[in-house]
């Protein structure tokens with residue numbers, strides 16, 4: 140039995156359209172597929188965990204049709220069942236994971252491949268912990284950003300312009316407008332960054348990004364040297380920087396050329412601790428919250444994704 144988890148609102152409805160196209164095809168009709176539609180934030184994680192618990196023996200593959208947020212939730216829902224294969228048909232607005240992994244944008248063909256002869260992507264997901272408490276670690280697959288980028292992502296998320304820009308297929312522009320709104324008031328905050336036991340930064344910083352692959356924010360090449368094949372993260376630290384230069388930074392980041400700016404430092408490592416005295420904005424695979432401390436490590440085991 141195939142489990143299909145669809146986020147109908149991902150990509151402003153494009154996930155639902157993609158699913159409907161797949162549903163009409165014989166490859167769907169001729170196979171035993173059970174479909175679940177997500178209804179709220181966090182639902183995909185709950186569905187995945189419950190399905191795995193109840194049907195672990197019968198499930199051939201859990202197929203996700205949605206954006207990176209839905210994929211992130213399912214990966215965490217299947218946390219305790221790494222033996223259950225997971226497939227991803229990207230249908231979000233940003234699709235940064237697909238861009239970083241080289242997953243093609245051809246949903247029906249991907250579905251047929253997943254059923255008949257799955258193409259495989261194996262990578263080491265990231266794990267993160269936002270508090271000191273020994274709570275279970277969670278997985279991420281794209282990046283964790285602390286500081287300015289998370290403040291911008293938070294602003295973009297709530298913006299009506301994001302919907303408009305996505306409709307006309309220039310979704311990244313919603314980040315530019317959010318950036319322009321956040322920029323005038325934003326102050327670089329004191330942030331300590333430890334990479335593999337060494338303190339590499341301990342003063343004010345605009346932002347820190349820990350990346351599993353180059354892309355975030357719908358195609359910005361924040362960490363040009365990061366690769367899903369790599370066992371190490373790329374850590375980009377953008378130091379305190381003049382406001383006019385932030386605009387330059389955000390023009391060059393689309394081409395990955397921002398790293399030549401003096402204030403942009405890049406490190407490689409697999410165990411990262413980020414601390415701040417005050418609560419600062421953080422984005423994890425595009426979802427935003429605030430934290431004083433974040434511990435990031437590579438997962439112990441590789442995950443294989445079908446596509």
Ligand SMILES: Nc1ncnc2c1ncn2[C@@H]1O[C@H](COP(=O)(O)OP(=O)(O)OP(=O)(O)O)[C@@H](O)[C@H]1O
Nearest residue numbers: 149150177178180181206207208209231232233234
């Ligand atoms: N029925 C629903 N109504 C509202 N929100 C939902 C629903 N189902 C899932 N969600 C939430 O929608 C958010 C966005 O989903 P997702 O990331 O998959 O799409 P996207 O934002 O279009 O894509 P991307 O992250 O690739 O840009 C996630 O936080 C998810 O938990």
